[in-house]
Amino acid sequence: MxxxxxxxxxxxxxxxxxxxxxxxxxxxxxxxxxxxxxxxxxxxxxxxxxxxxxxxxxxxxxxxxxxxxxxxxxxxxxxxxxxxxxxxxxxxxxxxxxxxxxxxxxxxxxxxxxxxxxxxxxxxxxxxxxxxxxxxxxxxxxxxxxxxxxxxxxxxxxxxxxxxxxxxxxxxxxxxxxxxxxxxxxxxxxxxxxxxxxxxxxxxxxxxVATSGQTADKIDQSIHFIAKAEKPGLLLDLLRAHEGEAALIFARTKHGSDRLAKQLTNAGVKAVAIHGNRSQGQRMRALEAFTDGSAKVMVATDVAARGLDIPVVKHVYNYELPNVPETYVHRIGRTARAGREGAAISLCAPDEMSELKDIEKVIKGQIPIASGRRWMPSEEEAKPKQQRGGGGRRGGGGGRPGGRAGGGRPQGAKPQGAKPQGAKPGGGNRRRRPRKPA
Incomplete structure (x- = not known):
């Protein structure tokens, strides 16, 4: 027609x-x-x-x-x-x-x-x-x-x-x-x-012409399960693997976008940032640098997730998974525009598993794994105090299995059942677990 x-x-x-x-x-x-x-x-x-x-x-x-x-x-x-x-x-x-x-x-x-x-x-x-x-x-x-x-x-x-x-x-x-x-x-x-x-x-x-949550057919989706502290290094490796091709990276916060763009530039990858705190002139200059190729990487908050038509985008990175699952669809829709092909790569830390599960409900399927393995519940990082049982006190009930009782834990993944670093004997009525053989 x-x-x-x-x-x-x-x-x-x-x-x-x-x-x-x-x-x-x-x-x-x-x-x-x-x-x-x-x-x-x-x-x-x-x-x-x-x-x-x-x-x-x-x-x-x-x-x-x-x-x-x-x-x-x-x-x-x-x-x-x-x-x-x-x-x-x-x-x-x-x-x-x-x-x-x-x-x-x-x-x-x-x-x-x-x-x-x-x-x-x-x-x-x-x-x-x-x-x-x-x-x-x-x-x-x-x-x-x-x-x-x-x-x-x-x-x-x-x-x-x-x-x-x-x-x-x-x-x-x-x-x-x-x-x-x-x-x-x-x-x-x-x-x-x-x-x-x-x-x-x-x-x-x-x-x-699409159901809610449906992603473009020509987007090659993948996910890496990786500790939060190791994300910058993996991101650099991935960007260098397709050096010269435009990449759009999504972070959750404005400050985080600026920080990541600066880290990438200091590492030799020219990057610009775009978010709501930037003036109109700053945003336009960042977009121009990205579209004309003088900056191959743009780090953005979700202000750039909708509506932007930038044909040069070949790769979209979810450096941090979005809190709203539908936003994932909008983010990765910045690539594979108008029938082109593109790739959407997500980096998932242990404390982002709930976001991932919500995303996969929306897209009605699991994202193919590129590296690592899906985090188990015992490996997810501790939630904020107000979301934990036992009031967040050491020695109280309600600590996450395999995690530090009521407190935080270091960044990164721990094998299921491994002994937490720095854990102290429980107090009160808490019963000690027997130590597993080495």
Missing amino acids: DFDMLGLKPRLIEALAEMGIKDPTPIQKQAIPPALDGRDVMGLAQTGTGKTAAFGLPLVQHILAEDARPKPRQARALILAPTRELVNQIGDSLTSFIQGSHLKVARVVGGIGINPQIRKMERGVDLLVATPGRLIDLMDRGAVDLSGTSFLVLDEADQMLDMGFIHALRKIAAKLTGPRQTLLFSATMPKDMEALAATYLDRPVRVQ
Whole structure:
């Protein structure tokens, strides 16, 4: 099926051809026709499958057909996305679609000066792409009027829920007082997403090309079971094994991302870091260095896990497993984009086994083991005090079998049943275990 069979006008098909896009993806085949018919659409698809064109092309065609001009401070169409990077990517795609037309695209994101964005909105725009937080700022200042907005797109809607934007979404949607067409796209469909769809969509057409938790077929997944203290050395070895190929590494915290990027650079692997504490300029410079190849490694928090389309990414590393299991799918979806092949490598320490088990429930299978062996319950590192039995006191009941009674234990794996280092005889009513033969 070609794009012309989907109902797109020749000028849009020509714009796609100039971008090197000839054949529609499955999500585009299913979503574009009902969107062109004016129906609300709820789309579920893996990352990297062309969701931006699936909503962007019908949007542009509708607005071109109306042949009207936006009023001051108004936007004819509003596209909401959770991160600055995704807003910029959507904006770039829409700008390519409207080449040669009179349409105007504006981007509204935090992290940069608000006054230029206010001035941009003074004359009105046709397509406004925004993060919810900064859009609320502009609305509160009277710089944006959504009463004339007749198209609303929620992209990566599940991440917006995860990031706590539900109240912002309600406030924004309440300002769209006229009739509108709503398109919602997401990589996963948790239960609260169904409630969101029921609130904002009117009898939507549901299109789905992936089940929740499904990963791209061409991603080669693997996992290494390794002590936390040994992760940096293994990571360096793995990176050097494919030196020259772009790798995206995910860490849990902003500070951890900076620290890891510095460690890698000091070891001779040029790395940049990207996370929420970086300014917009710093984030853009890091992305540019990564995409142009001057830095082959980018260390990121989950701010980069969704929506980013960086074709050069060949390897994704989960240096630390995510706390939210669905995030694993989004992270590894940064590779094998648009039918390419890629690899997703995870490093699992003993105290990350619960995260791994949750991830494997979501993806409905075990990740193939590259090295080590799955940690046994007795080898998992001690949990925080408030999660332990016996109040965390030495000599009390509730110590983990094979671990130090109530206290911490050194980093790294211990064979099942091995004697903990530094363990003292139990007190109180605790019974000593007999020592095993050497």
